Amino acid sequence: MKSIEIPHFSPQTFAVTFAEMFAVENLYLINQIIRMRQNPTLKKIAERLNVSISTVSRALKDHPDISPETGRKIKELAELLEYDPNPYAVNLRTHSSREFAIVVPSLSNFFYHSFIGSIEEEARIYGYSVVIYRSSNDAKIEQEILKSCRHKRVSGIFIAITSETDDMEPFLKMDVHGIPVIFFDKVPQYESCNKICVGDEHAALLAAEEIIRKDIPNVLGIFGDPNMSITRARLQKFATVLHQNGSAVHLETAHARSSAEAEQITLSLLPEWMDKKFAVFCMSDEILAGAMKAIQRKGLSAPADLGVIAISDGMIPLLFYPEITYAETSGSKLGKLAFSRMMRCIAGSSFAQTIIDESKLVVGGSI
Structure with missing residues (x-):
């Protein structure tokens, strides 16, 4: 074995x-x-x-x-x-991304920074995220952004339109796809849409009344793009108040589409005003930044050599001494109003609404 x-x-x-x-x-x-x-x-x-x-x-x-x-x-x-x-599979299944799009002409505007920050804060509370698009004030880019938002099935769009935007059809089609659109700041003249606006006329009124109160006889008013409804509203109200009740205020206006353009316009016009008692009115923060740069380049200071007053979100005026007097238009407050309206639309509200946030005068030492 x-x-x-x-x-x-x-x-x-x-x-x-x-x-x-x-x-x-x-x-x-x-x-x-x-x-x-x-x-x-x-x-x-x-x-x-x-x-x-x-x-x-x-x-x-x-x-x-x-x-x-x-x-x-x-x-x-x-x-x-x-x-x-x-996320894309979820979007296809639920027809929504729980994501909001914010479309602005420029990201160099403090008002928009403030608005975006306010929307982000509110969105986070409700479990939404935010994606930001820059249209560069170009209507063609704006249309491409709308297509992208539709394909991504965003939950809603907040948009400040370009100065070239005149066709409302692409925006109205968004509603067919179940995507609410809230226009803010730079809004269309079309009535049947949701618009959240700063009190353009009220802000212009406050600035004009302060100029009259200070007994300033000459005003150089620098306004934005003349094609925008926001520019037309502010200019019309500002001029009307300055000339009402037999006021003898002399107003000259100019238009600038950017801070750099505002700087160049102010530089070219200031020499004509130096022998007068006058004030410079700036329609927006962007224009204020350019105008103040030109004023400083000329070696001038407010209120010793001229008065300066603006419509502003509030950040730019604080950068100067003395601080600039301004009629406040708050991007943060506008953002909260816009988000509240968006949530009502998502909940089923179908009627169009225009909401206006009124301004207040913040007195500095520039006029």
Whole structure:
């Protein structure tokens, strides 16, 4: 009879062999996890735990039909794999991204910074995120942005339109796709839409009344793009108040589409005014920044050499000494009003509304 030699395993040998086997098993699991992490999906989680995709989906949403034990296993694996829902798939399924778009002509405007910050704060509270687009005051770019928003199925759009925008049809079509549009600051003349405006006429009235109160006989008014309704409203009210009740105030106006243009216009016109008692009125923060740069380049100071008054969000006037007197138009307050209106639209409000935030005079020492 042939004897069979049985190998002898010492406890130490067995321990090493078991450890090696355990390490190999762990390495296999680690490799599996790494591969799954590269593109974690509901299907992969379901296959790994031998459950249905719908079970995984419901467990991640804390559905009451899923047992606590199953829910715990699914959530632990999802966390291990660093699983995040595909936002585009969610958008297709729910027809909404829980994302708001904010479209502005420029990002160099403090008023818009203030407005955007206010929207972001409110959106975060309600579980929404915000994406910001810059149209560069170009109607064609604006239209491309609208297409992108429609394809992404954003929950709503806040927009300050360009000076070239005259076709309302693309905006009206957004409503067909269930995407509310809230116009703010630079708004269309079209009546049947939601508009959130600063008190343009009221702000212009406050500035004009302060000039009359200070008994200033000559005013250089620098306004924005003449094609914009905001410019027309402020100019008309400002001029009307200055000339009412037989006032003898002499008003000359100029238009600037940017801070740089406002600077150049002010530089070119100031020499004609130096032998007069006068004030410079700036329609916006952007124009104020350019005009003040020109005034400083000429070595002038307010109120010793001239008066300066503006319509402003409030940040730019604080950068100078003495501080600039201004009629306040708050981007932050406008943002809160716009967000409130947006949420009402999402809740089902179908009527168009125009909301105006009235201004107040903030007295500095520039006039």
